[in-house]
Each structure stands twice: as C-alpha cells, then as structure tokens.
Amino acid sequence: MQELGLPKFRAAQIHTWIYAKNVSSFDEMTNLGAPVREKLKQVARIGCLEIAHLQVSRDETRKYLFQLPDGKIVESVLMSFNDRTTLTACVSSQVGCAVGCTFCATGYLGFKRNLTAQEIVDQIMMIQRESGKRIANIVYMGQGEPLLNTEEVIKSIHTLIESVGIGARHITVSTSGVIPGIERLRDEDLPVCLALSLHAPDSKTREEIVPITKKYPLGPLIESLKDYADSTRRRVTIEYVLLAGVTDRPEQAKALAEMVRDVHCMINLIPFNPTENNLGEIMYERPSREAQLKFKQLAERTGKTVTIRLERGTDIDAACGQLHNKFLKAK
Numbered sequence: 001m002q003e004l005g006l007p008k009f010r011a012a013q014i015h016t017w018i019y020a021k022n023v024s025s026f027d028e029m030t031n032l033g034a035p036v037r038e039k040l041k042q043v044a045r046i047g048c049l050e051i052a053h054l055q056v057s058r059d060e061t062r063k064y065l066f067q068l069p070d071g072k073i074v075e076s077v078l079m080s081f082n083d084r085t086t087l088t089a090c091v092s093s094q095v096g097c098a099v100g101c102t103f104c105a106t107g108y109l110g111f112k113r114n115l116t117a118q119e120i121v122d123q124i125m126m127i128q129r130e131s132g133k134r135i136a137n138i139v140y141m142g143q144g145e146p147l148l149n150t151e152e153v154i155k156s157i158h159t160l161i162e163s164v165g166i167g168a169r170h171i172t173v174s175t176s177g178v179i180p181g182i183e184r185l186r187d188e189d190l191p192v193c194l195a196l197s198l199h200a201p202d203s204k205t206r207e208e209i210v211p212i213t214k215k216y217p218l219g220p221l222i223e224s225l226k227d228y229a230d231s232t233r234r235r236v237t238i239e240y241v242l243l244a245g246v247t248d249r250p251e252q253a254k255a256l257a258e259m260v261r262d263v264h265c266m267i268n269l270i271p272f273n274p275t276e277n278n279l280g281e282i283m284y285e286r287p288s289r290e291a292q293l294k295f296k297q298l299a300e301r302t303g304k305t306v307t308i309r310l311e312r313g314t315d316i317d318a319a320c321g322q323l324h325n326k327f328l329k330a331k
C-alpha cells in the first residue's frame with residue numbers, strides 16, 4: 001500500500017476481503033473506491049490457481065485438479081464424514097514426490113517441484129470459493145512430502161491459522177518420516193497434529209516400501225515422534241497401510257503395538273487403495289475385511305485406539321495422486 005501511495009489501513013481491509021470474506025476480485029471490495037480498485041488490478045491479482053478439473057463423487061467428496069502458474073497440476077480433496085458436520089480439506093505440498101513409496105501414485109510421478117506457501121493456502125481458498133463452504137479441518141495428505149518442503153509448509157500453516165482462522169488443532173501434517181522436518185516443526189511451536197506414515201514395524205519391510213527409511217531409520221524415527229508428542233503435548237497419529245501379505249501379517253500387528261507402546265498416539269489403518277504404477281501394474285492387494293479386522297484387534301493389544309480409515313470418493317480416484325496420473329495420461 002505504501003508503494004502505491006495508499007494509506008496503511010487499506011492493507012488490513014484488503015487482507016480481510018481476501019482471507020475472511022474470500023472474494024475473488026478487487027471489484028467485490030466495496031469499501032475501496034474505484035480508483036483504488038483500478039490501481040490494485042494493475043499490479044496484483046488474487047490467488048494463483050485455476051481449476052483444471054473437478055470431480056464430485058456420490059458421497060459428495062470433491063476432488064480438484066488445480067493448475068499452477070507454471071502449468072503444472074496438483075490435487076486437493078474436500079471431504080465430509082457422516083459423523084461430523086465439519087468439512088476436511090486434503091492439500092498437496094509438492095508437485096510429485098521424491099520419496100517414491102512403492103504403493104503410492106504420487107511416488108510414481110517422481111518429484112517435480114515444491115509448492116510455495118501461497119500455492120498451498122490458495123488450494124484452501126479456491127475450495128472454499130468453489131464449494132461455497134467453510135473448511136474446518138486441513139490435512140497435508142495430498143501430493144508430496146510436506147517435511148521435504150518444511151519452510152513453505154510452516155509459512156502456509158501460519159497463514160491458515162492467523163489469516164484464514166483455522167485452529168491449529170484442526171491441522172494435521174502427515175510425513176513419511178523426515179526426522180529433521182519433525183524437529184523443525186516441533187521447534188516452531190505450532191500445536192498442529194503430526195501423522196507418521198509408519199506402514200511397517202520392521203526395517204526390512206519398511207525400507208522396501210518407504211525407501212526414505214534407509215536415510216531415517218526406524219529407531220531414531222520413533223524417538224523423534226515420541227519427542228514431538230511429548231514437547232507439543234499432542235497425541236500423534238500413526239498411519240499404517242495394509243498391503244496383503246506384505247504389511248498385514250499378525251506378527252506385524254503385534255510388533256506395531258509394541259513399537260508405539262510408549263508413544264502418545266492413535267493408530268489409523270489404511271486399507272490399500274489400488275493404484276497402477278508407471279508400467280500399468282497394480283503391485284499390491286488390499287487385505288480382506290476379515291484380515292483388516294484381525295489386524296486391528298491385534299494392534300489394539302497395548303491399549304491404543306486403532307481405527308480403519310473411512311474411505312471417501314473411491315468412485316472418483318480420490319486416492320493420493322490417482323486422478324493426477326490419469327489426467328496426465330489423457331493429455
């Protein structure tokens with residue numbers, strides 16, 4: 001505002017229009033005079049994303065493909081759960097991902113680039129604008145590894161809390177286990193929830209399916225998770241993908257329960273959502289419902305709450321990276 005020769009209070013007004021009132025054009029900012037709006041139009045624009053594609057599923061899940069200023073595409077999802085009246089948005093933190101988990105469609109894409117904090121926040125603003133609904137919960141579980149883009153992710157969290165008005169306790173960052181990122185997030189002193197994609201309690205299996213395990217081994221990883229839970233006094237979430245014959249064995253359920261015994265956490269089991277790799281193959285199978293329940297029961301033995309993830313939008317490719325890959329293939 002100073003550069004434009006405008007009074008300082010205009011900045012606060014514009015800030016409120018954009019974040020609290022969620023407008024998409026300067027013309028909607030009715031308490032700014034026409035000359036001010038013209039000036040702003042010449043030097044700035046609101047938001048940086050465009051909707052490239054939108055799919056709405058039978059259960060009302062909305063899946064967005066957003067085009068970034070450089071033409072690249074990312075995914076975001078808006079979900080509602082029957083047991084909740086509030087809405088949850090799942091946002092991406094990177095285009096593609098370098099971690100390369102063997103069951104993940106985003107991993108198959110490879111790493112393209114980090115998103116900026118603005119590109120992350122804009123996913124939320126665009127979803128609210130398009131759906132006309134207010135988002136209460138945000139999970140960093142879209143494409144990318146948020147803790148390999150930690151500084152922009154932290155910046156985006158600050159904006160979401162301080163400007164958009166989302167409660168820190170309603171924000172969850174999910175990581176494949178980047179220890180320095182977990183420590184950085186702890187030191188930022190934002191009481192956000194942390195979810196760790198553990199996926200296997202033994203190093204051999206985990207190294208195979210979550211290759212970053214070789215860099216950040218299981219022992220120190222569980223320590224850093226425990227430290228996060230202790231320092232922030234927040235209960236962390238352990239995510240665990242169920243791949244038939246690979247991660248769903250009874251001894252793994254028992255080992256999982258033991259491994260997190262001393263961590264203030266809950267466990268969320270995610271039955272594998274079949275995705276094709278670059279060769280068009282589906283490498284794993286989802287365990288039967290019976291096997292899922294058996295695993296749950298064994299994982300509960302040290303007293304932790306264990307849930308099986310409620311699936312949303314399975315009819316519209318809502319698993320991480322799925323729609324994006326289909327879109328690229330069709331192009």
Ligand code: SAH
Nearest residue numbers: 103104141144145174175176197239272273
């Ligand atoms: N990169 C972060 C966050 C994004 S993925 C992470 O890995 O934690 C969000 C969750 O979905 C992770 O637990 C991830 O392992 C899981 N996931 C990815 N592909 C999946 C699939 N095909 N089926 C089930 N879960 C999957």
Ligand code: SF4
Nearest residue numbers: 097099101104107176
């Ligand atoms: Fe990356 Fe997460 Fe997918 Fe692994 S599961 S490849 S860390 S997005």
